[in-house]
Amino acid sequence: MAEYRTHMKIIGDILSTTRDELQDIDGATVTYLIRKANISHSRISRILKTLVSQGLLEQTDTQGSNKYRISQSGREFLQAYYTFTKFADNFGLTI
Amino acid sequence: MEFLLENILNLVGFLVGLVIGIMSIIGFRNTGSPTLFRLTIAFFSISIGFFVIWFGYMLEDFVIKSGNIERWIQTLGIIIQTVGYFFIAFSHSIKSFFPKSRHFRSIGIFPLFVVSSVQIEHVFRSVSFILLAYGAIETMLSYFENRNRGAISVAVGLALLALGEFLGWYSFVFPESILYSVSITIKIGGLIALFIPVSKVPLTKMKFDEDIE
Numbered sequence: 155m156a157e158y159r160t161h162m163k164i165i166g167d168i169l170s171t172t173r174d175e176l177q178d179i180d181g182a183t184v185t186y187l188i189r190k191a192n193i194s195h196s197r198i199s200r201i202l203k204t205l206v207s208q209g210l211l212e213q214t215d216t217q218g219s220n221k222y223r224i225s226q227s228g229r230e231f232l233q234a235y236y237t238f239t240k241f242a243d244n245f246g247l248t249i
Numbered sequence: 250m251e252f253l254l255e256n257i258l259n260l261v262g263f264l265v266g267l268v269i270g271i272m273s274i275i276g277f278r279n280t281g282s283p284t285l286f287r288l289t290i291a292f293f294s295i296s297i298g299f300f301v302i303w304f305g306y307m308l309e310d311f312v313i314k315s316g317n318i319e320r321w322i323q324t325l326g327i328i329i330q331t332v333g334y335f336f337i338a339f340s341h342s343i344k345s346f347f348p349k350s351r352h353f354r355s356i357g358i359f360p361l362f363v364v365s366s367v368q369i370e371h372v373f374r375s376v377s378f379i380l381l382a383y384g385a386i387e388t389m390l391s392y393f394e395n396r397n398r399g400a401i402s403v404a405v406g407l408a409l410l411a412l413g414e415f416l417g418w419y420s421f422v423f424p425e426s427i428l429y430s431v432s433i434t435i436k437i438g439g440l441i442a443l444f445i446p447v448s449k450v451p452l453t454k455m456k457f458d459e460d461i462e
Contacts, residue, residue, distance in 0.1 A: 162280065162281075170288050199438075200432035210390065230280075231279070231280070233274070234279035234280055237276075237282055237450060237451065238276035238279070238280055238282065239286060240397075240399075240449065240450055241272060241276060241285075241287065241450045242276075242282075242284055242288070243391075243395060243397045243399065243400065243445050244397065244399035244400055244402070244403050244446040244447060244450075245288065245337070245388060245400070246387055246388035246389075246390070246391030246392065246395075246400050246403065246404070247284050247288070247340050247341070247391075248284065249276070249280060249284045249285055
């Protein structure tokens with residue numbers, strides 16, 4: 155059975171991909187993030203738009219394609235996400 | 250002896266609930282997670298519940314001295330604590346029964362409890378016992394999935410609180426026995442077990458929300 159991921163978990167996966175698994179210094183393409191985060195194009199588009207507007211991701215326009223990389227706020231959010239995932243795990247819960 | 254134990258329990262409960270509640274609200278302000286929001290409500294309720302009982306006892310014993318306020322204060326404190334236990338159980342029920350339903354995740358599902366008792370305090374002790382037992386079982390089940398050792402300590406803590414509630418409720422049948430003192434001691438142990446894994450979460454490494462710090 156496929157594992158159900160919360161919205162927060164998907165955001166964590168996207169941010170960690172843009173932090174740890176970049177193939178290009180300019181950032182990750184939407185296609186690369188779709189493959190890594192394993193979600194649909196329409197859903198990831200909405201999430202990326204939110205993350206950019208919240209300042210967690212930086213969007214760059216390179217050779218006509220949008221690329222995304224993690225911002226300093228994004229790194230801090232990701233650290234908080236890992237810390238409180240562990241905190242919630244102690245109660246048998248997922249954030 | 251019973252008075253001293255009860256005061257220790259109420260103060261430990263107040264402090265443990267407050268610390269876990271503050272950690273939960275820091276987490277909620279930093280991540281926006283609804284789970285952490287529910288934990289915030291849960292542990293602040295538990296903390297306030299213990300504080301109300303402790304404050305009521307102090308007020309009655311050292312200021313009012315009327316001899317009839319304690320039962321109502323205790324009932325009020327237990328009701329507030331039950332709200333906290335409900336939110337812990339509710340978080341587990343969302344995870345277990347409605348993992349994909351946005352509708353059920355957005356509204357409260359109040360479980361139905363069939364209870365018969367003449368006193369409100371007995372009713373809420375019964376409800377607390379059910380909620381705590383459910384929380385303990387779900388936490389232990391999550392340990393089998395994740396193998397996170399902290400979950401064992403929390404499950405034991407919730408189970409001890411449930412046992413303490415049960416013995417506290419049962420002590421009404423034998424009011425002069427040692428049962429009530431045993432119940433209080435077990436609940437203090439439960440609160441300590443609840444706090445152990447949470448105290449190991451490395452909060453010092455992260456940047457707290459500016460409003461909280």
